[in-house]
Amino acid sequence: MRTTITGLAIAASILGTLATVGPAAADTANIWVRADGSNFMPRVVDAFNKGHQNQIKLDIIPNAEIIPKYGAAAAGGTAPDALSLDLIYTPSFAAAGQLEDITDWAKSLPYFASLSPAHVKTGTYKGRIYGLPFSADSSVLIWNKKLFKQAGLDPEKGPTNWAEIEADAEKVNALGGDIKGFYFSGNCGGCNIFTFTPLIWASGGDILTEDGSKATLDTPQMRGAIDLYRSMVKKDLVPSGAQTDTGSNFFAAFATGNIGISPSGAFAIGALNTQYPDIDYGITFLPGKDGGWSSFAGGDNFVVTKGTTKVAVVKEFLDFAYSLEGQTILAKYGSLPVRGDIAKDALKDLDPRYQTAAEAMAKGRTPYSVVFNDLINSANGPWNQMMNEVFFGEDVDGAIANAQETMQSIIDSAPQK
Template identity: 40%
Template sequence: MSLLKRLRVSAVGGLLALVTLPVLADDLQMWERSGGNAGMVDALVAAWNVKNPDRKINLTYIPHTEMVPKIAQAIASGDVPDLMGMDLIYGPQFEAAGQLIDITDKIKDWPELKTASPGHMAVSTYEGKLYGVPLYADVSALFYNKDLFRKAGLDPEKPPTSLAEIREYADKITALGGDVKGYFLPGNCAGCNIFTVGPLMWASGATIEPKDANDEPLTGDGVKEVLQWTRDMIKAGNVHEDARAETGETFHLRFGSGKIGMMGTGNFNITLAKEQNPNMDFGIALLPGVKAGEVSSFAGGDIVTIPNGSKRVDDAIDFMKFLLSDETQVEVYAKMLNMTTRGDMAENKYFQAEPKVQDVARAIAVAKTPYTLKFFELINSPQGPWLQMLQRAYYEDTDIDTIISEAKAQMKAIAAE
């Protein structure tokens, strides 16, 4: 282990003096993206640190918009953390580039993997090799404020089942006035939108990203129908004006403000909304499409991986085993009302006591997880065609067909690179 120097204050002859003492650098360094699951990741690391005082994890959060380029730069320079959490959607991209350590031989026989989240394990696998395990699981759903429903004369037990109904309900909620709005659309966050607007398109029969250079992106009437719907919602005044600047840093705090009637968000908001606004009554439904009965969701979250250059591979593997253990699944994930990352752990005392978790868990059956080697360039880049298309639909008057056509051309060019 490397030796670090640390200054300490020491009493010498009745005087205070600064002395330099060697201290063993036992801490593992872990990077994780910022966002709504910080509280849970903090708890996971804290639980590990209690059990492993001789190899604690020092956790650093990176703004999620900077995470991918920062990781790539660190791997290129060799100055990497010992382990890192990353948006699961980027797994294939880093795996294909040879930037993560192949851990197949170390974990392939773990029984816990048999019930680990299929979407997470799929994107943790490249050409039959394993590179990570689930860190946390998110699914998107429609959260709605029952208190605002009642004030607007809506039935709090009947959430909207189509985009037309969302518009109808949002108009009534916005009409309450003040700082209350019927819906929320994040204006400057590509990831937030694929998580919450993407499912509206999928539920309407559309596809978004191309699988490869020969695949057609942005197909189906649902693309145009949803873009027109979002434009109409914003023009009708159903979205707060400051949503235009939302980069994702405060996205997870929006619903708990109590000022939004409905929004697409994730299961993490169950706990957050209760902490922010304990007296708010809210419900959870599936994200609908154009037609009633059409629903979808984005299966997201993070995987924990080991970058090339890590000097603490065995310790990082032990942390992965810790995450998948029965005790951690129940006493950390479930206790905090976060989704367990193993399906066989979903039946537990904490979930049974909280119906909202059961409500959001229904999204798993209809959720999608895109698998592409160019997710960042196609979808999650702040300068990418996905966000540019949405921003033009939200805030311009340009013909929707033109916007889609130009975004399609950009996606094709990226896929062909």
């Protein structure tokens, strides 16, 4: 008798455990995001966690550390299940065999065709898809309406070609004092690929071939754009700090209210509205030499670590992020929507200037390279060195030739897998 009771008790407790296991079987996936996403990502994750049984655990990692940290974690078997990754790294991560192939799932999404094309392009490696768009930032030109008015310019009309940029900057600069016509970060490869290359693209040139196998720096469009910047530097329309700015003043310089025109990003809209509500500014496209426009498509791709057991949770989360609710949260907290078909709806209650940025995004471009970091982003890479030399140095021809050669040799010695 006694044993039966004990047996029953044990059975009951097992049943009890089983009963509690049921709901607790909900899975938790770990996701990383770089600090740039620290504004919108926690909001999206919170909204997801509230409405779903499966949960997401989010870690925010400093921008400069996320790549080495992820590499170390992957080597040690503790990588997160998924990662919101600066889209330019997707090819090199995919080439390293670090990412889960999500082609079939991606193509099954009914809205696949309206996902940001630039993201999908960088997320594709050798015909397979390894990354899908998560957050987006396009490059645009911003101008200070108050200074335009003071300088006798039409405050509602931004420059539409290179000659107008220079003429407007000169007029604003003439106001004197601390006021300067134009600002750019002269020692920041990442900033200039974002805001300088669109000038070239809009004029019909490019810096790399479509597949990233050849560097094409020495073009008339490149030289024309260089001449524009050189001329403005020479005329003293640019503060002298620009020459050594490694990006820390990329946004801050315009935010002082003393700069007439500055190339910037969609992120500046949110940042200016919330932190510098006094600055009256306009947003327009980065123009080509004689009109037309282009934009860099930046932001993050969502990638899944190879071999993770939480693929289902991760997909559920991404599905949510692509819903109108998810896209609206993203837009509200600093990222452009990545779904073209519902971008207008997601942005409808927001600052109308976002529409310009979203339009720029839809046609935005991203250079494709497995060695993007080496070529472009590195503070000591050939792109940044060339930018600094051609804008401020004496030997433009030598700087271009040198960079062309170095870039090509980096491309050629990249691991071919």
